[in-house]
Amino acid sequence: MMKINYAIFLLILCSFGTTTVPDEELFYAIDKDMPFLTEFYKVRHKSPELSLEEKNTSKALADELRKIGFEVTENFGGYGIVGIYKNGKGPRILYRTDMDALPMYEKTNLDYASEVTTEYNGATAGTMHSCGHDIHMTTWLGTARAMVEVKNSWKGTLMLIGQPAEEIGAGARLMLDAGLYTKFGVPDYGIGLHSSPTIPAGQVGFGKGNTMANTESIDIKVFGKGGHGASPHMAIDPVVIASMIVMDLQTIVSRNIIPTEPAVITVGAIQGGIKHNIIPDEVVLKLTVRTYSEETRLYVHKRIREISRGVAIAAGLSNDKLPEVIIPEEFTPANYNNPELVDKLVASAQRVLGSDHVVGAERQMVGEDFSRYGKTEHQVPTVLYWLGTVPEERMKSGDLPGLHSPFYYPEPELSIKTGVTVTSQALIDLFNGG
Template sequence: MKNKWLVTAVSLIFCSAGLSADEVSTAVSRDYEQHLQALFVHFHQNPELSLVENKTAARLAQELSAVGFTVTENVGVDIDGLPSTGIVAVMKNGEGPTVMMRADMDGLPVEEKSGLSYASTATQISPITGNQVPVMHACGHDVHVTSLIGTARYMAANKDKWSGTLMLIGQPAEERIMGAKQMMDAKLWDTFGKPDYALAFHVTSNGELGYVNVLNGSPYAGSDSLDLVIHGIGAHGASPHAGKDPIVLGSQIVLALQTLVSRELSPRQPGVVTVGSFHSGTKHNIISDKAVLQLTVRNTNLETREILLNGIQRIAENLARAAGLPEDKLPEISIVESTPPTVNNDELVNRLRQTWQQQMGEERVVSVPPTGMGAEDFPYFTNGYDIPAVYWSVGGTPTEEWQSAMEGKTTIPSHHSPFFKVSPDSVKVGTESTIHALLELLKKP
């Protein structure tokens, strides 16, 4: 499948004969040189953590207001005493549907080691720990915000080409899987009107620059973050028979959880159960009375989610019973963060795929399935509201680097890595693909 991302270098040059003839591509390239490239560098050098994207949101609001959008700031309920940084920008342009386009704004607590000349050196007080931490756009949200601004600038300057209502959303806290829900808890659609379509995209280092990747089905998994507290009975390490060791019980639970995907899901049904953290004890010769496991559970449909979550509870409780623990000391499970799977609307996917093929070149539009089970909170905007949605991706790795990796000469840093980087030119592809989607959905009657 990866070979589908490879074409000749000529077809990827934005100023080539085929692409320069396209008015949208030409306009986006011009705006990129004059405004968007410097704006991308600004966002990359000034990342902010989830829930405290204050300067990012303010700059986004400023840019959208400047081209004529009606902008509302601080949209969303407060979390832990922090006001939401959510942005909603609306431009009404005659009769027609309402289309929502979302961009997430937050960075990650990662020290950048990309070697880029414009690498982030920013630090910020973490709203989780209260400590000063390094911050980096290690997932490409700087591309998303800049592309949203590029889209707004084009649509505002070309109102004669579309009709309807365009709603642009700057979303906080995607990395913590809470920003979309934070905005929806503030009755987003009651306030601004429910859109007829919802769109979003993600730049990816696992794709070659110049390409649009759109899938039928589920491009992103659902995710649950679980805390599993295992109770034991403390004792001296030299007298294990006098207690109930939560570390031994926890180890048994970790191993048994691996059978959920391998033995309870269909071999063709994806799922993930990962124990990312296991903490217990304070000293060599003390048997603790508690162990805490932190899990991430991934699915692509709600039926799989139910199987996995029920299985985790069943395994944990019954292994505790087998260890001789009483009913009042059975493990406690709590869901800390949760998001449903992202599922694209097939009819809308087919419509936009055809649009991108016609407008950007058939060879630049691919359908490469994901290799992992990354999650998104975008579905909170659409689930239960009967809103057709499409979430696509654009490649971010320059052709030479991509081909070198395909030949096994180099590796491409993953998202959330301190070495993560994508080409600033991916802003153009993100902007261009978004504009074409909007012009298709907001056609003049």
């Protein structure tokens, strides 16, 4: 940022008697805290816990919040935590971090790499913060500490939530169902951030409107008539039917949906059969479906049902053997970034980082259950922004492992410092009516 111009700006503001603008004080508080935060990050990175098992992680966050004067409620919706800091009359603002890690072995070779293993689906698996939730937690704690340090500069209620089970799309629902808004009040705004594996550390990215997709897991059970592999004429082969369904599903996006409307249908698993020469009597297809609009979401369901049924009828299956399409009611809704709130956050971010460090972010078809905090009857304006995390050496080499890659690692110090600075300034500006 341009310090000299800003100093003049400060002078003008002060001469009109406006309340203190705390940038210098805020920057000082954050700088001073970086050694603590970097260490806290490394401890979290080394001790990841899977979804719904975030016992020690949530305890560590709760303890740290209590130390700086937050009223903390633990075990709220699984291992969820809610920390409230009342600082006079003003808006109530929610800021969320997630806390869970993924069942995979880390391959980064960092000296603070995770060596934790856990039981997952009956087998031993590694455990790794490969989605950057450890960066989110540290930024969240750093922001809490900075906001307490500069508490004379803002008024209102800071509502910090530590959400469990983001990776399985369950945590936001758990906390809302436990009565988040009825017990702790409906926030005026909700904000969160996610690590970006493509934006350099030191920068942040914002998208407006729908930025992430409706995310659904759909199963199709395809039935057949089993038999000997040498006598296919005496069987109805569900492997062939399933294969035809997989191919026909490709036409939904390419032929049925309006070309300007985003949608993805991926068949991630085909499960069926046991041996070379046996025609099985059942095959299961496991799909992930991504859409933005409710209309497209429901239309995709209709076409999946029609195609599955049509292919099975053509293969000669009777009515009682038609495929079963299982579409759970639960899904992660598309993330919607409230445009006015994005404008406010961008202004705050530009002020502290300089506009060349605040970038526009492409829409993506990934899912994030943060979306739920803005989709209750209260219609809380929410924004989930991207925090750049890519180390300089990786930006230069162009080797950018994505989130959930065993090779992904953020540049901790600069990412955390940027996240804490942007989030704290945004909160201060929102509390002060910015």
